[in-house]
Amino acid sequence: MAAPSPHSLSAAFQKHLRRLGLRDFPCGLGSWNKSRFVTYAGSSGQEEERPPGEESPEALLELLHDPRSPWALPPGCSPQDQRLRDVAVLAPQLTRGTRVLQLFRSLRIVGKDVEEVDEDLLQLQHLEELILCANQISRITSANLPRTLKVLELCCNAVSDLQGLCAQPPPELQHLGLGYNRLHGPLQDKHLTADFWPNLISLDLSFNNLTDLFGLVSQLSSLKKLRTLVLQGNPLALIPAYRGFVVDSLPKLSFLDDIHIGLDERYQFCGLSKQPELIKNEARVVVSIGKIKGVPDPSTLQELEVGSEAPVITYSYCVAYEFAAEETEDGGTEVKIHQSPVVATVDVDNSAWDMREMKGQQECAAVEDPTQTAKVCVTPGEPWADIIDCSYRKEHTVKDLVGLKDYLRAGTIVSVVEEKVLSWPVSADSEENAVKSGKERRGVKKDSTKGPGPRDKQKKKKKKEKPRELRSDPPIQRILGSERVALDALLATETLVATVCDFGILITEQLLQSPSQEEKLDKKKGKDKSKKTKAKKESQKATAPAKGKRKKRRSAEQEEGCGLQPVPLTVEFQMQLLRWPTAGAQNGESKTEAAGKAQ
Known part of the structure; x- marks a missing residue:
């Protein structure tokens, strides 16, 4: 491959190849296994003719597969990478130069800050699975994708539109993963139809900002082979009738949001797709x-x-x-x-x-x-x-x-x-004073000659x-x-x-102060002082019995609760997100009645 840009897919791919070490011990061709391939064209090539110090294929494979070995597979690699390393031990001539590109059936580049899928990817002529999760891809050109591709996973990227992806999509693609991207609003251009994805079986659009339930379902209804659909995390999935409408509109769908669609659910939601007036673009x-x-x-x-x-x-x-x-x-x-x-x-x-x-x-x-x-x-x-x-x-x-x-x-x-x-x-x-001032302002005069009568005293x-x-x-x-x-x-x-x-x-004052602190302080003081305080308390009880009762009640509660743990x-x-139709439809209730009750 030519020298790619630092944030391109091909640059990440070449870095991944170097990380696998397909040409280094114990992989590749070297002094540790050279005689096996030199004598391969000769007449012998038997085990007993191996020079001293040369490793056997079994020993080299053990170094690759043992997790405690320093040559074990690096973390984050796929089973495809393990098979490539095995090939590099058993037949290292197949991994030389560009021949290694023909061995790839699956490529997994995750979390490598890839921003561009460049045309060098077309050199992987037999690639069937491409996983590019958790990168920085905002736009992808389908012309740079191998035509043999069957699985394309772009989860957790920054894809905001499907125009470039749908220009020349791989015709055999069966799974398209676009979850956790930036797709938003109604999709004006019909890019999710059978014209672009005739063999699509699985589609993941979860956790985007799609809001047009009717428009999206109308496009997906043309995908005759679609069996698995994930729409959870979109605003349209918050509509109460979301699941019922999708299930009834896509009769061949088997899984919606990773939940199997059974016959009972089909019967429960039957006819809902023909009643769009019951579906409102709001959540409850x-x-x-x-x-x-x-x-x-x-x-x-x-x-x-x-x-x-x-x-x-x-x-x-x-x-x-x-x-x-x-x-x-x-x-x-x-x-x-x-x-x-x-x-x-x-x-x-x-x-x-x-x-x-x-x-x-x-x-x-x-x-x-x-x-x-x-x-x-x-x-x-x-x-x-x-x-x-x-x-x-x-x-x-x-x-x-x-x-x-x-x-x-x-x-x-x-x-x-x-x-x-x-x-x-x-x-x-x-x-x-307020009453007197009000009367004086109104001009009301008092008769000073008359004294207060019995009625005035009662008032x-x-x-x-x-x-x-x-x-x-x-x-x-x-x-x-x-x-x-x-x-x-x-x-x-x-x-x-x-x-x-x-x-x-x-935390309250009851927890900060122990109920027996006052008693300890009284004991430390002299007997005379304690007598004075007792006399003072008795006089206070006589003058204010209500206060004394309250103090006594409080101290009793403190004494009872001193051994208990605070609560x-x-x-x-x-919080509940309302859904309908409700389960009442399963008990013989018609769909219209169930929807009316929910409304």
């Missing part, structure tokens, strides 16, 4: 959030005196998760959120994630993430309990299938959020008996735990991702 996703466990009781941190001016503190808990951005009727405000997993510890301010726009409702607030646009959905706020049951279920309808695919590939962030509200009592003096008593009004501050929200959940399984054949997010143990903070999360 259901998110369910169950129980939250491991949230410490916030009341144990509060010790308020009866009648004090301290605020009344209320806590509520919710779960927030990211979802793919979509247009909703309620709109929503856009905020910038910098997502990062947070270790849940007390005294750590996690307000970097500003969640003031998140109310405890089943509504979404639009969010712009540094990597992708997403929305944050929040469950309704629930009060504290040992086990907080959210019982949340929301169905999302997404029309941007490409955006949904990117979202599922990136995963979502699930967080447990605590909302704290401080409520302050409104003083009675301020209320009376004053009623006013005193009324509970004090509370003024609430803006809520303070804090993330107790955050974790990214992988959703890429939904791009394959899975329809449900169910997991329990474990955020670890939430980690967890939340149940699951």
